[in-house]
Amino acid sequence: AQSVAQPEDQVKVAEGNPLTVKCTYSVSGNPYLFWYVQYPNRGLQFLLKYITGDNLVKGSYGFEAEFNKSQTSFHLKKPSALVSDSALYFCAVRGPSGGYQKVTFGTGTKLQVIP
């Protein structure tokens, strides 16, 4: 069975500092990996995804994520945090291609950027 772990319930970072939100996964075969962001009282919004190719994936709002196959990780990063980045972040994984594949979401990490 596939799974996603977001080991930190909350991450606090000062505005202007780099941020990292951690994610590790378990899946059979090559993974499809996603990051979503949820602002208060809103639905999830897609940030970025890794399907294949370069291990460093760039996404919306200056976010990027690094795929590390040996460590089965897909950490979300941003060089300089903004207060407006404060939100709930979800990592998600699904198995390789071929018909419908269930997406498994992590439990979420609350990011708080302090002015």
Next chain:
Amino acid sequence: NAGVTQTPKFRVLKTGQSMTLLCAQDMNHEYMYWYRQDPGMGLRLIHYSVGEGTTAKGEVPDGYNVSRLKKQNFLLGLESAAPSQTSVYFCASSYVRTGNTDTQYFGPGTRLTVL
């Protein structure tokens, strides 16, 4: 494009009452999903549909029914609501490309309280 919309935004039910949540998407997506979001548990898939007239069970289907009579609409029904169904419900949709599901687009959510 409105994207994915959900009706209603909020609802309070008494135990045993029934209701239907409506999800509509105008992106011509093949796949649609219903999730519930509970604190500390991330998103859990209730039911999904891979096309008009088809539905399938997800991770937590008990107590819910769904229908996809039209491609753009996906209905979630609670026949006899229970307090354990108090949650925030999200609908999502995605398109199919070369047989694979891709990025999911989420609605704004429905906050349901069952007393």
